[in-house]
Amino acid sequence: MRNVGVKIRIFLLVSFLGICLIGCTGPIPKMEDIQGEWIAIEREPGIPGRSGQVGFIIEFFGDKTVVLPSGKRDWSILEDGRVKIDVPGLTMYGSLKEGQLIITMPDETKVIFKKRK
Numbered sequence: 069m070r071n072v073g074v075k076i077r078i079f080l081l082v083s084f085l086g087i088c089l090i091g092c093t094g095p096i097p098k099m100e101d102i103q104g105e106w107i108a109i110e111r112e113p114g115i116p117g118r119s120g121q122v123g124f125i126i127e128f129f130g131d132k133t134v135v136l137p138s139g140k141r142d143w144s145i146l147e148d149g150r151v152k153i154d155v156p157g158l159t160m161y162g163s164l165k166e167g168q169l170i171i172t173m174p175d176e177t178k179v180i181f182k183k184r185k
Contacts, residue, residue: 096149097164102128106169106181113177126181 105127127135134143134153142154151162151169162171169181 096147097145097151099130099145101164102143102145102151102169103130104128105184107184108179109168109182110180111177112180122179125184 105125108122108124108126111122124137126137128143129135132142132144134141136153136155138155144152146152149163151164151171153160153162153171158174160171160173162169164170167183169183171179171181173179
């Protein structure tokens with residue numbers, strides 16, 4: 069009888085956490101939301117001597133390619149809403165939040181992009 073109570077509590081806790089996670093995720097971006105030119109406006113955390121990495125432009129195309137400073141690569145939108153950019157030897161992930169694209173770079177810093185008009 070005691071095991072039933074514990075199982076019910078665990079089920080309720082897992083259900084509650086699942087609902088919280090669903091509620092915390094924003095809408096999955098559409099391809100049109102990502103397509104276009106984006107300019108790097110900020111780098112987090114700020115790294116001394118690396119300010120030159122702000123101001124560069126990346127461009128996403130409808131054929132699932134993206135032009136980075138390192139060349140043309142592939143991109144996709146994952147089921148969880150993250151943007152995935154495939155670069156030979158590594159993969160970068162980004163998210164669209166409040167009109168900004170935040171991409172985690174290979175050195176674990178985040179570069180914040182704003183869409184160009």
